[in-house]
Amino acid sequence: xxxxxxxxxxxxGERSAVDVIDEHLARIEARDSxxxxxxLVTADAAREAAAAVDAAVAAGKDPGPLAGVPIAIKDNxxxxxxxxxCSSKILEGWEPPYDATVVQRVAAAGAVMVGKTNLDEFxxxxxxxxxxxxxxxxxxxxxxxxxxxSGGSAAAVAADFASLSLGSDTGGSIRQPxxxxxxxxxxxxxxxxxxxxxxxxGSSLDQIGPFSKTVAxxxxxxxxxxxxxxxxxxxxxxxxxxxxxxxxxGVEGMRIGILRxxxxxxxxxxxxxxxxxxxxxxxxxxxxxxGAIVVEVSVPSATLGLSAYYLVAPAEASSNLSRFDGVRYxxxxxxxxxxxxxxxTRTAGFGPEVKRRIMLGTYALSAGYYDAFYGKALxxxxxxxxxxxxxYAEVDLLLTPTAPTTAFQLGDRxxxxxxxYVNDVCTIPSNLIGHPAISVPFGVGDDGLPVGVQxxxxxxxxxxxxxxxxxxxxxxxxxxxxx
Amino acid sequence: MTMHEPxxxxxxxxxxxLEVHVELAxxxxxxCGCENKFSHIxxxxxxxxxxxxxxxxxxxxxxxxxxxxRLGRALGCEIHPSVMARKNYFYPDMAKxxxxxxxxxxxxxxxxxxxxxGTVVGIERAHIEEDAGKTTHVxxxxxxxxxxxxxxxxNRAGVPLVEIVSxxxxxxxxxxxxYVSELRDILxxxxxxxxxxxxxxxxxxANVSVRPTGSDELRTRCELKxxxxxxxxxxxxxxxxxxxxxxxxxxEAPRQETRHWDEEGGRSTAGRSKEDADDYRYFQEPDLxxxxxxxxxxxxxxxxxxxxxxARRARLGERSSVADEVIVTVxxxxxxxxxxxxxxxxxxxxxxxxxxxxxxxxxxxxxVTSESLAMLIQMETGGxxxxxxxxxxxxxxxxxxxxxxPKAIAAAHGFEAMESDELETLVDQLIVDHPDExxxxxxGDDGDRKKMQGFFTGQIMxxxxxxxxxxxxxxxLGQKSAG
Ligand SMILES: [Zn+2]
Numbered sequence: 001x002x003x004x005x006x007x008x009x010x011x012x013g014e015r016s017a018v019d020v021i022d023e024h025l026a027r028i029e030a031r032d033s034x035x036x037x038x039x040l041v042t043a044d045a046a047r048e049a050a051a052a053v054d055a056a057v058a059a060g061k062d063p064g065p066l067a068g069v070p071i072a073i074k075d076n077x078x079x080x081x082x083x084x085x086c087s088s089k090i091l092e093g094w095e096p097p098y099d100a101t102v103v104q105r106v107a108a109a110g111a112v113m114v115g116k117t118n119l120d121e122f123x124x125x126x127x128x129x130x131x132x133x134x135x136x137x138x139x140x141x142x143x144x145x146x147x148x149x150s151g152g153s154a155a156a157v158a159a160d161f162a163s164l165s166l167g168s169d170t171g172g173s174i175r176q177p178x179x180x181x182x183x184x185x186x187x188x189x190x191x192x193x194x195x196x197x198x199x200x201x202g203s204s205l206d207q208i209g210p211f212s213k214t215v216a217x218x219x220x221x222x223x224x225x226x227x228x229x230x231x232x233x234x235x236x237x238x239x240x241x242x243x244x245x246x247x248x249x250g251v252e253g254m255r256i257g258i259l260r261x262x263x264x265x266x267x268x269x270x271x272x273x274x275x276x277x278x279x280x281x282x283x284x285x286x287x288x289x290x291g292a293i294v295v296e297v298s299v300p301s302a303t304l305g306l307s308a309y310y311l312v313a314p315a316e317a318s319s320n321l322s323r324f325d326g327v328r329y330x331x332x333x334x335x336x337x338x339x340x341x342x343x344x345t346r347t348a349g350f351g352p353e354v355k356r357r358i359m360l361g362t363y364a365l366s367a368g369y370y371d372a373f374y375g376k377a378l379x380x381x382x383x384x385x386x387x388x389x390x391x392y393a394e395v396d397l398l399l400t401p402t403a404p405t406t407a408f409q410l411g412d413r414x415x416x417x418x419x420x421y422v423n424d425v426c427t428i429p430s431n432l433i434g435h436p437a438i439s440v441p442f443g444v445g446d447d448g449l450p451v452g453v454q455x456x457x458x459x460x461x462x463x464x465x466x467x468x469x470x471x472x473x474x475x476x477x478x479x480x481x482x483x
Numbered sequence: 484m485t486m487h488e489p490x491x492x493x494x495x496x497x498x499x500x501l502e503v504h505v506e507l508a509x510x511x512x513x514x515c516g517c518e519n520k521f522s523h524i525x526x527x528x529x530x531x532x533x534x535x536x537x538x539x540x541x542x543x544x545x546x547x548x549x550x551x552x553r554l555g556r557a558l559g560c561e562i563h564p565s566v567m568a569r570k571n572y573f574y575p576d577m578a579k580x581x582x583x584x585x586x587x588x589x590x591x592x593x594x595x596x597x598x599x600x601g602t603v604v605g606i607e608r609a610h611i612e613e614d615a616g617k618t619t620h621v622x623x624x625x626x627x628x629x630x631x632x633x634x635x636x637x638n639r640a641g642v643p644l645v646e647i648v649s650x651x652x653x654x655x656x657x658x659x660x661x662y663v664s665e666l667r668d669i670l671x672x673x674x675x676x677x678x679x680x681x682x683x684x685x686x687x688x689a690n691v692s693v694r695p696t697g698s699d700e701l702r703t704r705c706e707l708k709x710x711x712x713x714x715x716x717x718x719x720x721x722x723x724x725x726x727x728x729x730x731x732x733x734x735e736a737p738r739q740e741t742r743h744w745d746e747e748g749g750r751s752t753a754g755r756s757k758e759d760a761d762d763y764r765y766f767q768e769p770d771l772x773x774x775x776x777x778x779x780x781x782x783x784x785x786x787x788x789x790x791x792x793x794a795r796r797a798r799l800g801e802r803s804s805v806a807d808e809v810i811v812t813v814x815x816x817x818x819x820x821x822x823x824x825x826x827x828x829x830x831x832x833x834x835x836x837x838x839x840x841x842x843x844x845x846x847x848x849x850x851v852t853s854e855s856l857a858m859l860i861q862m863e864t865g866g867x868x869x870x871x872x873x874x875x876x877x878x879x880x881x882x883x884x885x886x887x888x889p890k891a892i893a894a895a896h897g898f899e900a901m902e903s904d905e906l907e908t909l910v911d912q913l914i915v916d917h918p919d920e921x922x923x924x925x926x927g928d929d930g931d932r933k934k935m936q937g938f939f940t941g942q943i944m945x946x947x948x949x950x951x952x953x954x955x956x957x958x959x960l961g962q963k964s965a966g
Contacts, residue, residue, distance in 0.1 A: 078538040091537070098531050100538060199537040204769035233542050233771050316769060319571050322580030323535045327635065337628050338575055365571075365764035374766060 100197020
């Protein structure tokens with residue numbers, strides 16, 4: 001039952017929200033020890049919130065568009081009085097005194113949080129293996145990773161632990177796990193969703209977005225969390241999107257560009273597997289069949305995204321993660337001086353990938369290296385913005401694979417960080433230029449695991465993206481025998 | 484040994500630049516809604532943002548930006564589009580372990596400050612930044628590295644500051660002191676800060692070096708911190724300059740470092756050397772948007788700018804011939820408007836200004852108006868009041884006696900000028916009554932004459948209960964003895 005059907009059943013009083021939540025909690029109880037999607041299951045609070053929804057329905061009050069819908073929240077978003085860990089030892093014991101704006105908004109929409117989901121520590125990773133609480137497994141094949149860093153949120157929806165979930169996407173952390181778990185995952189335009197209460201990784205790249213099984217559910221959740229927030233200065237001053245009413249408008253006459261550099265084309269990025277390229281081409285054909293005009297386009301700087309990203313994101317992270325110093329909250333490892341205490345705390349509290357990125361970022365910002373590294377990465381961002389802008393003069397949206405491969409085996413890529421980093425090669429450009437992008441499941445790979453294709457659009461093109469995503473979704477289900 | 488250190492030997496010239504931090508008197512802090520005020524109870528004026536809790540975000544206080552621009556314009560600066568930057572360093576009272584400040588794109592640049600004597604000091608920049616909390620180190624030597632423990636109060640964290648950086652244009656201790664006084668007067672006049680050095684809302688660091696007189700080189704400078712008053716600033720600069728001269732004289736050289744001024748000991752002690760200073764890894768603050776003041780905003784600031792102290796002094800200078808110090812004092816006390824009004828109302832300008840400087844050094848003089856002051860001065864110049872009486876009447880006017888009306892106050896005391904024939908009758912009578920004294924006045928040596936003038940004046944004052952004009956008495960005695 002989709003989140004939207006659940007909500008309407010709860011709103012009409014046909015189903016009790018408490019029953020819905022109990023059903024999901026039972027599934028979590030039965031299977032999460034295997035999957036490890038959750039860092040914390042908030043069963044009591046969820047039942048309480050569900051009871052409040054039922055009470056509102058009984059009292060004839062509007063319980064919100066997502067009434068009684070179980071939702072899982074990535075554990076890097078603050079929840080009042082509920083441990084928020086970023087899957088790091090360094091935040092041990094910390095309970096935020098406030099809610100992230102998105103947490104407030106989903107609650108206001110009537111959704112019920114069932115728990116906080118696992119992630120790569122501080123959202124740094126592409127497999128959810130860099131967690132202080134152990135890896136999350138892909139519910140579709142537990143020998144495989146669910147993707148990352150929002151692997152817990154993806155797994156929670158894929159395993160029916162929750163109807164919806166929220167992830168954060170700094171370089172692909174929503175879209176890539178969505179692709180690996182056969183879900184719809186959306187990274188909105190930078191500034192479309194408030195970051196207030198999201199524990200920062202790369203502040204100029206981070207965006208919160210929805211996971212769901214269908215495009216329509218994704219649209220409904222984005223409508224609920226989007227819109228201006230005065231607490232986030234980078235939040236765009238405009239009302240929440242109207243997406244659900246435009247979903248069925250089709251793609252007749254829409255111009256879709258296949259982005260050569262990210263789709264296995266000549267001069268593009270290497271390592272995109274043949275089955276993924278095939279699915280992407282089939283998705284293009286399906287859109288064309290539905291009335292879109294499909295052309296091949298080129299954005300040469302798209303190939304530079306990965307290098308620029310691995311300077312910008314670590315640089316910002318090195319500064320954002322300075323505050324975890326043992327002084328005010330979380331872990332403290334005592335030592336004889338304040339400085340030594342800070343060092344001891346950070347040494348014990350951060351995992352190896354986080355330390356690697358703090359070092360990378362510190363180096364990239366250092367006097368004498370700034371221009372060669374961070375400064376150059378900023379120039380790449382500017383160049384990419386210009387090139388994407390000119391390509392959007394020709395086409396409405398772009399189509400690429402979401403990830404180079406389907407979900408890989410646990411432990412396969414942990415030895416060499418570079419093999420992990422290239423996972424994000426197709427998703428990173430949207431973060432660097434602040435544009436929206438969605439991953440929609442489209443068939444399966446040679447291994448039978450889902451393949452995701454990605455639709456990219458210019459800033460605030462969410463309605464167009466959701467329109468095309470709906471068409472893709474329809475084509476994918478209509479041609480379920482693809483491959 | 485003299486109490487006063489002699490000034491520098493004439494072959495050496497002092498070179499000083501000042502960095503002044505000013506707390507802006509906004510209602511709330513720079514990036515959050517916490518009250519910007521002093522509290523004796525630690526950590527009572529704090530929130531997630533100013534304590535740098537994970538997930539919190541800054542929102543720029545527009546009033547603080549306006550105040551900063553006001554100050555910039557008062558210092559003749561250009562206002563530029565600007566960005567906030569992060570200055571990264573670990574310190575427990577810096578909640579995020581970075582300070583949000585301005586680096587290569589400050590709001591205000593290239594201004595100047597004219598001192599009362601006409602000397603112009605260049606202003607390099609006046610940028611916006613946040614204050615840190617306060618750390619108290621307990622035990623050990625009271626410093627961070629040997630304390631038993633340290634306590635941090637974040638009430639001050641996030642208080643808006645402007646740092647005004649002068650060019651190294653200051654050549655004397657007097658000018659350094661005058662610069663700070665002038666800056667304070669401007670801050671008070673434009674109402675952006677209470678500018679109290681003793682309370683820390685204005686903090687002065689001095690960059691001091693010396694060079695051979697006549698040379699235009701800039702030698703190694705030391706930055707003096709912990710200067711808590713204008714007097715202390717003078718002492719610190721003098722001490723430091725002599726220290727440099729002594730080093731050079733001995734064939735040594737100072738090293739570039741931060742030094743701590745010890746007011747009690749009257750000396751500076753070495754702090755951290757600049758060579759092993761932190762690399763602050765500045766980069767643009769991604770959580771805030773650039774500041775882009777419009778020309779309308781700047782025009783509005785200019786239009787609302789009050790007349791500044793320098794112009795106010797010039798206004799009085801044009802109308803009087805008193806010494807500069809008199810005007811400086813009157814303007815500093817904010818009594819120049821009062822003086823100007825009295826002068827316009829026809830009172831003698833020099834008398835008005837000296838009377839105010841000498842006899843209106845009170846906190847509250849609101850009962851004195853330009854009209855009543857003009858009347859008082861006219862009564863004095865017209866001979867209705869003696870100088871002593873005028874002083875007394877002004878004191879009572881300030882206290883609001885008799886509605887502040889000088890005529891009523893004078894009448895209540897029976898202060899009335901004696902007609903000159905009345906005074907002459909009195910003098911004639913005294914000459915008759917005291918023939919011996921009179922002959923000593925007429926025929927004695929200078930000593931006798933002086934003594935006897937005192938005697939006769941005393942007698943007359945006694946007879947008139949002090950109402951006689953001393954100068955008129957002297958004049959009469961002279962006439963009588965000559966005639
Ligand atoms: Zn605050």
